[in-house]
Amino acid sequence: xxxxxxxxxxxxxxxxxxxxxxxxxxxxxxxxxxxxxxxxxxxxxxxxxxxxxxxxxxxxxxxxxxxxxxxxxxxxxxxxxxxxxxxxxxxxxxxxxxxxxxxxxxxxxxxxx
Amino acid sequence: xxxxxxxxxxxxxxxxxxxxxxxxxxxxxxxxxxxxxxxxxxxxxxxxxxxxxxxxxxxxxxxxxxxxxxxxxxxxxxxxxxxxxxxxxxxxxxxxxxxxxxxxxxxxxxxxxxxx
Numbered sequence: 001x002x003x004x005x006x007x008x009x010x011x012x013x014x015x016x017x018x019x020x021x022x023x024x025x026x027x028x029x030x031x032x033x034x035x036x037x038x039x040x041x042x043x044x045x046x047x048x049x050x051x052x053x054x055x056x057x058x059x060x061x062x063x064x065x066x067x068x069x070x071x072x073x074x075x076x077x078x079x080x081x082x083x084x085x086x087x088x089x090x091x092x093x094x095x096x097x098x099x100x101x102x103x104x105x106x107x108x109x110x111x112x113x
Numbered sequence: 114x115x116x117x118x119x120x121x122x123x124x125x126x127x128x129x130x131x132x133x134x135x136x137x138x139x140x141x142x143x144x145x146x147x148x149x150x151x152x153x154x155x156x157x158x159x160x161x162x163x164x165x166x167x168x169x170x171x172x173x174x175x176x177x178x179x180x181x182x183x184x185x186x187x188x189x190x191x192x193x194x195x196x197x198x199x200x201x202x203x204x205x206x207x208x209x210x211x212x213x214x215x216x217x218x219x220x221x222x223x224x225x226x227x228x229x
Contacts, residue, residue: 048215
């Protein structure tokens, strides 16, 4: 029944060691988003895809990259994680109707040692 | 730019009390959408309600109700007879109309704690 799936739910990495978080969806939505949510803060959009078109937020660090090989999957790559990148990472999807809500996955909590 | 303000950082109530979470937004758009999401301790953001800028009709869903007033740019959320399971962080969010994609602008969130 899960519609937006994120793996793993918890990820521990070392300072500077590349890490990849994954997201998959069964909704066949055109739009997929990656948000970063730090403790006690609101989610902050990093980037999103409309189909294969990538849209980066202006303040997203270069350290964060994304790939979307097909409609169902989207990956978040952190090339050199710093201690400040420890956060919850939320994936969301949305249909193309402006009236649609975004459906969120359960998130991946990233710890950087 | 759009802005969403949830003035209440934390609210604490005792079970069965009614509680209202405030949300105020700023925009120059004529078409937009407002949302409320619930984030329980597990972390997932759960969609609660959507309102578009042309629909000021209030809505009730079980113990939840929403009051949308364009005149005051507010979209407040009331939980009647609160329960412990309502304890969560609640986010109000804004989405600009006119595009089929684009980002949600979130308020800062309100932490609701319902005590037995």
